[in-house]
Amino acid sequence: MALPLFPLPDDPGPDFASLLARTNTAAVPTMRETELTIRHSTTVVALRFADGVVMAGDRRATEGHSIAHRAMEKVFPADRHSAVAIAGAAGPAVEMVRLFQVQLEHYEKVEGVALSLEGKANQLAQMVRAHLPYAMQGLAVVPLFCGYDLARGIGRIFTYDVTGGHYEEADFQATGSGGRDARTTIKLGFRDGLTRDEGIELAVEALYEAADEDAATGGPDLVRGIYPLVAVVDETGYARAEEAEVAERFNALIERRRAERAVGGRGEHQ
Amino acid sequence: MPFYVAPEQVMKDRAEYAQKGIARGRSLVAAVYDGGVLIVAENPSRSLHKISEIYDRIAFAGVGKYNEYDQLRVAGVRHADTKGFTYSREDVDARSLANLYAQFLGNVFTHEMKPLEVEILVAELGADGRPDQLYHIAYEGTITDEERFAVLGGDAETINERVAAAYEDGWELAGALRAAVGALAGAERTLGPSDLEAAVLARQNGRRTFRRLGDAELADLLGTEAAAS
Numbered sequence: 001m002a003l004p005l006f007p008l009p010d011d012p013g014p015d016f017a018s019l020l021a022r023t024n025t026a027a028v029p030t031m032r033e034t035e036l037t038i039r040h041s042t043t044v045v046a047l048r049f050a051d052g053v054v055m056a057g058d059r060r061a062t063e064g065h066s067i068a069h070r071a072m073e074k075v076f077p078a079d080r081h082s083a084v085a086i087a088g089a090a091g092p093a094v095e096m097v098r099l100f101q102v103q104l105e106h107y108e109k110v111e112g113v114a115l116s117l118e119g120k121a122n123q124l125a126q127m128v129r130a131h132l133p134y135a136m137q138g139l140a141v142v143p144l145f146c147g148y149d150l151a152r153g154i155g156r157i158f159t160y161d162v163t164g165g166h167y168e169e170a171d172f173q174a175t176g177s178g179g180r181d182a183r184t185t186i187k188l189g190f191r192d193g194l195t196r197d198e199g200i201e202l203a204v205e206a207l208y209e210a211a212d213e214d215a216a217t218g219g220p221d222l223v224r225g226i227y228p229l230v231a232v233v234d235e236t237g238y239a240r241a242e243e244a245e246v247a248e249r250f251n252a253l254i255e256r257r258r259a260e261r262a263v264g265g266r267g268e269h270q
Numbered sequence: 271m272p273f274y275v276a277p278e279q280v281m282k283d284r285a286e287y288a289q290k291g292i293a294r295g296r297s298l299v300a301a302v303y304d305g306g307v308l309i310v311a312e313n314p315s316r317s318l319h320k321i322s323e324i325y326d327r328i329a330f331a332g333v334g335k336y337n338e339y340d341q342l343r344v345a346g347v348r349h350a351d352t353k354g355f356t357y358s359r360e361d362v363d364a365r366s367l368a369n370l371y372a373q374f375l376g377n378v379f380t381h382e383m384k385p386l387e388v389e390i391l392v393a394e395l396g397a398d399g400r401p402d403q404l405y406h407i408a409y410e411g412t413i414t415d416e417e418r419f420a421v422l423g424g425d426a427e428t429i430n431e432r433v434a435a436a437y438e439d440g441w442e443l444a445g446a447l448r449a450a451v452g453a454l455a456g457a458e459r460t461l462g463p464s465d466l467e468a469a470v471l472a473r474q475n476g477r478r479t480f481r482r483l484g485d486a487e488l489a490d491l492l493g494t495e496a497a498a499s
Contacts, residue, residue: 001353001370002370002373003370003371004345004352005341005345016355019352023352098355102351102355106347109324112317112322
């Protein structure tokens with residue numbers, strides 16, 4: 001290996017993906033034709049609270065009708081002040097996140113300053129767009145991106161479609177096969193200026209309802225002690241909520257649902 | 271028809287040229303302290319850095335001509351990120367990077383018209399009981415590794431003596447900083463936070479151990495000396 005120095009017209013600048021393309025083509029994430037197992041369904045949610053954003057995702061990965069993995073993580077720190085969650089084909093999605101993480105750090109180190117939140121969202125959009133040919137073959141990757149905008153002092157959420165189109169959401173968003181149910185739950189419980197705890201609680205409820213309705217979304221796994229992953233991004237940066245805290249909230253939620261049933265508040269078959 | 275010039279003379283001229291270029295700039299001190307590695311440079315600029323982050327546990331510092339060592343810095347970041355992405359983050363180490371730098375500088379020194387007027391330092395924070403490493407690479411590709419401290423720049427010898435005299439094993443950040451700044455300044459001058467650029471690779475910083483010390487923090491660390499003495 002020699003020092004990666006380039007003549008000026010060929011210099012990749014702070015772009016890690018084009019650096020990879022110039023140095024080590026084998027490492028450029030491409031879909032191998034043999035990778036035909038498609039792990040799709042998921043629920044990931046993001047919602048704004050007073051001081052930042054809460055992001056959460058279930059842990060189930062499926063292959064057709066069987067469960068491929070019970071403890072998969074779908075929410076990742078993108079850098080210090082942003083997080084990315086994925087829905088879609090697991091292999092390319094995780095690879096995209098890995099490249100995205102390195103890209104943000106690479107840019108920050110080469111340029112000496114971190115990208116703006118808007119810039120990070122655009123970078124991710126370009127990666128999703130580059131993935132479109134694979135999406136056309138059924139291996140779609142649909143990320144959800146959120147972060148704390150240090151310049152504006154607020155949390156912001158961006159959603160994507162398979163073509164790389166990205167749209168900023170005002171307050172909350174959920175994607176994946178259980179996204180609709182999760183979104184409805186958040187819509188009913190959302191108000192401006194939620195506290196951190198209220199935000200986490202709402203995300204937990206949304207994931208619970210999504211898992212209740214969607215076969216491909218995993219609920220809390222009480223037997224194995226696997227709970228959905230919840231992360232908070234605020235001024236101090238990305239922090240994953242303690243598993244004990246998440247477990248406690250799910251257990252409390254289950255207790256409440258049981259009590260509601262016991263007094264006959266809910267129909268037999270709901 | 272070109273005149274014959276003895277190879278000894280060519281090398282001597284090149285070395286002299288590089289040394290002169292390096293001596294024009296200000297010096298830099300790196301030292302190991304109880305929580306990691308400290309690097310301090312005399313640098314009045316807030317944006318043209320001499321000290322930078324390469325990877326999770328690796329820092330880069332250069333003295334001499336800015337455009338030349340900055341090009342080396344960017345190449346270092348590229349090398350480290352590519353290696354970490356292709357293999358794993360723990361496979362990125364300072365030794366292999368320092369070797370690449372040494373090879374490159376050595377090549378330029380022997381084959382190009384003009385040698386690079388830089389001296390660089392690659393510092394690595396030790397993990398899993400391995401000691402911290404400071405690799406000092408000179409303009410002609412000579413590489414030395416230090417386990418306690420390293421001095422780069424024009425007046426390296428004098429500064430080196432001053433740091434050696436003040437050095438204590440396992441000192442704290444404030445002590446190391448004061449000694450390093452004292453050594454850079456010498457007896458006649460005093461250097462304040464606005465004349466300095468400082469950064470640490472600190473064990474407590476999590477995955478990315480590199481952190482710059484801001485003016486306020488520098489003043490605070492240097493100021494405790496005034497109160498104590």
